Amino acid sequence: MNIDHIEAFLYVVHYKSIHKAANALFLSQPTVTARIKSLERELNVELFHRDGRSVILSDKGKDFLPFATQIVQTFQQGKKQLEETQETDEVCIGTNGVTAQYFLAYALPKWKESYPHLRFQIVTGSTNIILEKLQSHQIHFGLIQYVHREGIGNELLLSNAVKLVMHREHSFQQNTLIKVRELAQQKMVFFECGAFDWNYVHKLFEVEGVTANIEVRTDHLEVAKEFIRTKEYMSFLPHLCVKKELESGEFVEIDVKHLLDMNQHIFLTYNNKDTLAPAFWEKVIETAEQFESGYEKID
Template sequence: MNIDHIEAFLYVVHYKSIHKAANALFLSQPTVTARIKSLERELNVDLFHRDGRSVILSDKGKDFLPFATQIVQTIQQGKKQLKETQQSDEICIGTNLVTAQYFLAYALPKWKESFPHMRFQIITGSTSVILEKLQSHQIDIGFIQYVHKEGVNNELLLSNAVKLVMHQDHPFIRHTLIKAKELAKQKMVFFECGAFDWNYVHKMFEVEGVTANIEVRTDHLEVAKALIRTQEYMSFLPHLCVKKELESGEFVEINVKHLLDMNQHIFLTYMKKDTLAPAFWEMILETAVQFENVQEKLD
């Protein structure tokens, strides 16, 4: 039974006119007439009595009316439910910029392969901003540094070494076993991406009784890189962000592992695990493992 034919029947009943029903449906009058006749043939009854231009609901039509109404209402409810389900399949992810640029750029195509119906909204910001949005249910999950808050859950997702880098033509003489006092004399740009605990860096200098010469703070990776390219600045940056520059020799790493062995830890942060389907949770964790394996092979 064609739902369009039933819908035409209900419109004619409502407007008591095939002409008016056709206008309301944005169809031609012959089309509506053909749909009514097709429905009558299928039911093997006359649904209307025709008197010139007037149409009067027959007794059989009256009997069929509540069923036709129920059928159309059920279809409409089903469409509404499907629409709401599709809308709920949009996942809002809060993350720092580095994770968005590198991990999500790798992960999203893979997620779409396995879950083609899903849509993604990406919001970048600091850990505090993402946490606030998570707690106010503006986002579903966050990829941020560890947070200790009641009701907030953290699962380790990624680890990324942090390197102290400078331009290959920077005048700083690269000795072995550099001292913090020597580094404190150098101009530094701090890249504040919302995923580092810079207290570790500050403590590295405090142990020696000196303060880092931080001339610039920025939350933009390309700004940090541009300042390094002036050959005046050095910066602690995630390895993934400077991998190409290190491989090409444009940037060089300053070995400070004897002073500080720092990693950028990214956690999958959420309020309730049932926010997303279990299969998708597993997909996120599997993709993170694949991503780190790929980076290790490239290294």
């Protein structure tokens, strides 16, 4: 029994017209008529009485109607269930620009090694925007700061503390814990963008009644890093974006933990883990651990 034939029967019953049913189904009238006749031959009954352009449901048609309705409803429910549970070949991730540029650029190639069939879409935006997309099922998961919302899960994934960094050949020599007034004398490039509350940095100087020597402001992390490479500037930057340079020794961290402890944890945020294979979620966690440890995990 063809499900399309049964669906055509239900549309004709609803509209009481083959012509109107055909329009609703985006089919030609002869096609709908043919489907009804095929169903009648298969059931060996007459489902409708024809009266010119009108069709009237027969007694046998009335008997068949509840069964036809149940068949189509069950089919649609089964189809929807399969669509929701089948593994997707595209994973949509929502995050801020820093995490996308520095963590996902590292992680995605590793995910592709384990899941070569997967394709990825990265959506960047604020935490609120990503949360909205998560709740409306536009993305599979977010890499954002912690959110407290009913039905939303959060798992700590990465630490992204703010670091004060300079080039290894910068003239500044830190022999003791740096003081705010001493720091205020250094040339700085200031990055003012992203999820961090940079007011904490400004307050650091305001409390001491001094003004930071900010010669350059930028909303681009790589621009800030290029100024550091001139060996004349310092900058407060998220750890994710300078991790590679700190590990290689190109940049060095100036200890300011006694002055400022500014951390922004990044959480793996989701509302339904069943949308992706359990092994993939494990791979995401494993990759984050490798990224933070600074070495390749050996199996």
